[in-house]
Amino acid sequence: MINIDQYVYANKLLTIHPAEKSFLAMATMVVCLISTSIYTPIMALTLMAGLIIFKADIPAKFFGHLMLIPIAFLVMGELTLAISISDHAEGFLYHFVVGDILIGVTATDLDKAVLLLSKSLGSVSCLYFLALTTPMLEITSVLRKLKVPALFLELMSLIYRLIFVLLDSAATIRTSQSSRLGYVNWNSSFRSTSQLFYALLIKSFQRSQALATALEARCYQGDIRVLEKEFPCSVRNYIIISIIEVSLILLNFYIGGGKLFG
Numbered sequence: 001m002i003n004i005d006q007y008v009y010a011n012k013l014l015t016i017h018p019a020e021k022s023f024l025a026m027a028t029m030v031v032c033l034i035s036t037s038i039y040t041p042i043m044a045l046t047l048m049a050g051l052i053i054f055k056a057d058i059p060a061k062f063f064g065h066l067m068l069i070p071i072a073f074l075v076m077g078e079l080t081l082a083i084s085i086s087d088h089a090e091g092f093l094y095h096f097v098v099g100d101i102l103i104g105v106t107a108t109d110l111d112k113a114v115l116l117l118s119k120s121l122g123s124v125s126c127l128y129f130l131a132l133t134t135p136m137l138e139i140t141s142v143l144r145k146l147k148v149p150a151l152f153l154e155l156m157s158l159i160y161r162l163i164f165v166l167l168d169s170a171a172t173i174r175t176s177q178s179s180r181l182g183y184v185n186w187n188s189s190f191r192s193t194s195q196l197f198y199a200l201l202i203k204s205f206q207r208s209q210a211l212a213t214a215l216e217a218r219c220y221q222g223d224i225r226v227l228e229k230e231f232p233c234s235v236r237n238y239i240i241i242s243i244i245e246v247s248l249i250l251l252n253f254y255i256g257g258g259k260l261f262g
Contacts, residue, residue: 003062004132005164011056011133017231018138019145024241025130031248032122038115040252041122047244048125056133063128070124074117082113136160141228154224162207169203170196 008014013021028048032041053060082105086092092104130139140153173196177183182192215224 007056007058007062007132008135011058013051013056013133014135015231016133016237017233018134018142019231020234020237020241021130021134022139022142023238024244025126027241027245028248029123029126031245031252032119032126035119035122035248035252036115037252037255038118039255040248041118043248043251044122045118045125048122048129052125052129052132058132063132066128067121067124070120074120078113078117081116082109084109137226138229157224158211162204162211165207166200166204170200173199 025048028044032044035041049060049063052058052063084092084104084106086102086104092102092106093110094104097103136157140157143153143156144150177192177196181188183189
């Protein structure tokens with residue numbers, strides 16, 4: 001198993017009812033998405049980071065590395081939102097001239113970019129909280145009780161399972177290639193990477209065929225049934241979660257837009 005799965009089954013919040021963790025994660029994410037203030041998503045991010053690191057006992061370094069993955073994509077997207085093109089310099093905080101046009105940033109665009117970035121990071125932290133503290137089996141159990149279609153749940157479970165299988169296969173193939181100096185220079189790296197993707201394509205097809213055969217051998221009738229663990233339901237936890245969500249909503253209304261540059 002890779003680290004994510006290891007932490008999922010070893011974290012200190014494993015015994016908490018999955019519905020409570022799902023409610024906290026989804027409600028906080030909705031609050032982040034509808035927020036008009038940058039401070040509300042930042043508080044949500046801080047809350048989720050605190051729960052992951054201090055309550056679930058997942059290393060801060062590992063959580064930080066996970067957060068760097070979406071940040072790399074978000075920063076590129078935020079740059080396109082923050083940068084404006086105009087034919088006059090009015091409203092620009094900073095600009096430079098290219099031919100007859102001006103390229104720069106305005107206070108309004110920067111505020112929009114920062115707000116969107118804070119919303120995205122807050123929402124991603126909510127998903128990480130759920131993913132790092134709740135096994136996939138328990139998430140599908142909650143979704144099944146919410147009457148989510150069985151086909152969707154089966155696809156979720158199978159894809160989740162195959163992701164780890166393919167990652168393990170990719171790591172094994174790459175180790176084998178590296179031992180044969182497959183990544184010693186740029187040319188060999190590109191060649192080895194293309195061969196790696198080709199091998200993964202073949203292996204994924206073979207794995208899917210083997211999985212279909214295994215399901216048919218077990219009298220698969222269109223629905224995967226597994227034993228589900230029973231969890232005690234805590235009214236206290238639901239009250240605490242409700243207080244947290246109300247506090248975040250009130251924080252958003254109290255602070256308002258929370259502009260930094262306008």
